[in-house]
Amino acid sequence: MIAAGDYEFLQQFLKQRSGLNLSQEKQYLIESRLAPVARKVGLAGVEQLVARLRTAPSGAVADAVVEAMTTNESSFFRDKTPFETFVSFVVPSLIDRRGSRRIRVWCAAASTGQEPYSLAMTLKENAHLLPGVTVEILATDLAGHVLERARAGLYSAFEVQRGLPIQYLLKYFEQKGDQWQIRPEIRAMVQFRQFNLLQSFAGLGTFDIIFCRNVLIYFDIPTKADVLSRMAKVLAPDGYLVLGAAETVMGISDAFRSASGRPGLYVANRLAEATA
Template identity: 50%
Template structure:
């Protein structure tokens, strides 16, 4: 692939998704775009990149951007955030929301849906404590193919065994062909939407809990700051933000701070709360 063609694709990826691609990642670009090139019946990735540079259809450009995204996900991934949600975050919010009896949760960059369905299981398992409450789980991703899979709620044997206990599998799934189908109860709890984090949080409303895990690591510093500011604006004053274990707000935000003793859990800083007030 020629440098101008590769540089053009790197620019497109950064503008549309925030993904930072360097010359050192040319092998990654080639590997992920090869299936797209084959589907287009092109000679290879160099021809595909040349087509993108010369003016490809919007649909093809988006397919190439989607191909670069990492869609690694599994149920109850990393464990700790879901324990914190169950034992600390939700009990505190339930006590604070007795008048409105409503909760709004956002899973940003939800990939193929395991994270929002994991949260839905936790909420269902709280039983009577949330009986009669209005619960909204909004799950977004910029990739339509992974959203289609998430909406279907169908997972193969390998996927359901990553993070799911046998008890939860039996309770919340039923066999579907060679795979497993999520319970309709859980599916009805989650709203899947197409959304690009670089477009801000317009239309998301005020959120009690935000999961934005293992996403910021793919952005440059400017985009990280931009996204954190948008998340801060969308959070309720007593809301919670979950980031990935390798992510931090240090040096990036003065309006979001870590919760002491809770790895990966963040809240509005007093500066942020004062700004809203």
């Protein structure tokens, strides 16, 4: 059992570095996730790892601890509805209003890449409905090791069986031994970049659509409100924010409001922003 003082230190360390709000009930995660990190860097256990972090709160060891404690659960076409809404409503509505056929998308918690690749495959499948449309997909994540996997586009049989239609597997993947790799033309549609949501968004540019699904649930309310406020500033005035099925802006931020009653879809609340 980790000492109370060490756990409190880890809570503060992880919140400052990643926004992760580690509750008292999550102590069981510490040993399972951080003991392998300790062994990898030649330390006897979690207690010594915490001692190292106290003296060196930045650097490779600190990065490894943050990445180990970050949840990287993902699957292809997770929840389905956001991908259907993306191609049937969001992209067409942006094009109709603007006339421009260039769309920029940010997947803000891309993990091992299933979400941005699902968007890319959705666009490929529906290219006939969106003639001449150019979509740029930027996919970011805090954890460098999961982005390496995402860039390679290599997935196990178990991973491609989670939510991926069989016709997509046959059409957009190539078998590599006991794994499946996304074809180059799909990988080329996504740009991956390591990025911490606690950092300034200023260097990212402006986006027409932001997917930030199933990551805010790990933050406390002030951190959620801060991230949402900054996302509103990098979202185009007529753009859309997509949150996870269990997430909401209600009671957290007035930077966004629900879009046409569509679950998980939001638009920037410019009136609230202008009067804040």
